[in-house]
Amino acid sequence: MKLISILGKYLLLMRQVFGKPDRVKLFFRQIMLEFVSLGVDSLGIVLIISVFVGAVVAIQTAYNIDSPLIPLSMVGFTTRQSIILEFSPTIISLVLAGKVGSRIASEIGTMRVTGQIDALEIMGINPANYLIQPKIFAAVIINPVLITLSIGFALFGGWIACIFTGAVTSTDYITGLRGWFVPYTITYSLIKTSVFAFIITSVSGYHGYETSGGALEVGSASTKAVVYSSILIIIFNLILTQLLLV
């Protein structure tokens, strides 16, 4: 029953969020600012994690290939498939749910408990629309860019690891990367990323917006935002994989 109530509140909030912006020019300015705070500010952590995980995936794959019948180029192939299909869209989205989700929920939650959202409402502004809509649009646009960069840097990390450990030659790794490539896997990856971006921003926005009380509740809203976003990402990962790949 509580779940239905939460779902109902979430849908009602989304109805407010997707109204026409009060000022279209200001809306685009807000989106630009969100590109920076949600996208550019996350670039560092995304790239660091991508390079190191790409390297680990390549080393582990090489370590597990002990049959002489399997060509070493499979290391590049397996790394590419793991990174494109699962690591970059899903794991990086989970990282972003932690970083961006908690930021959104605590920012909007603090605005709620300090009366800033009431102030917007009194001015005749739709606060949900003004605060949440630019974040959703910005994340849905910028997250696929982040994930594309993540894929590139993870594959680069795998290549560096192969060269430095000597597990696979550069030629074998690159041959594997280029072999049996299906462009649709990139489309699948980016569709997942956009759905996850919507989940992260809308769920975190909801938890921030529904905050009441004080500092303790803001912290709690921030935690809930991360937990629920992560769970939904995992569930939708399964649903989208079934729908798009099978």
Place this chain on the structure above:
Amino acid sequence: MIEARTISKSFGDNLVLNNISVKFQKGKTNLIIGQSGSGKTVLMKCLVGLFEIDSGSIFYNDRNFSKMTFRQKKEIRKEIGMLFQGGALFDYMNVEENVGFPLLMFSDMNTQQRKERVDFCLRRVNLEKANNLMPSELSGGMVKRVAIARAISLNPAYLFCDEPNSGLDPQTSNVIDNLISEITKEFDITTVINTHDMNSVVEIGDFIAFIYEGQLWWQGDKTQILKTENKEINDFVFASELTRKLK
């Protein structure tokens, strides 16, 4: 003029406002006073539409606010300025951006005109040269003054102030009270102030509504409140030994 006609509001089984009818006049500082928990903040939030009333009506110059659609209420809200208890300045904007925000949203002013209006409002609250400060760099009194400047930036017809003196020293409280009173007269605004500061009551109370246990218990002005024999209001206004002796 703002008029509440027999409004009631409850939260679950708790009846917070019980059949309140009151009129707040234009060009006057109208005060809502009462003990903590008496329902005065709920009354103010009902008046501005942050809470939906259970029954009764609220009129803004004969326009029935409680029967309006969301869009119609939005238009009325553009005529309302509000000063919140904690100021409610936007943390991520500096003083100039905070004051200019309503103008940016609802006026067709260009950047230069907006800057001039912001400077005028800041001058009016005696806050020149504070344009680039962030809210975290302001004192309590400055926060209230910036909030007043933001509230008057769109030339509102109605000004609501929720406990404008809370957290301020007596001298700064006096400055804020006088500022609100002056602005009310100067721009002919209907001002409604929610307070439990007795100094404000005797200084600027053109009209005073005393709320007791969710009901309108007494109404009058600052001279009448000093002479009333009403027990509940005397217990509230003259709560300390000193004020009783002064009376």
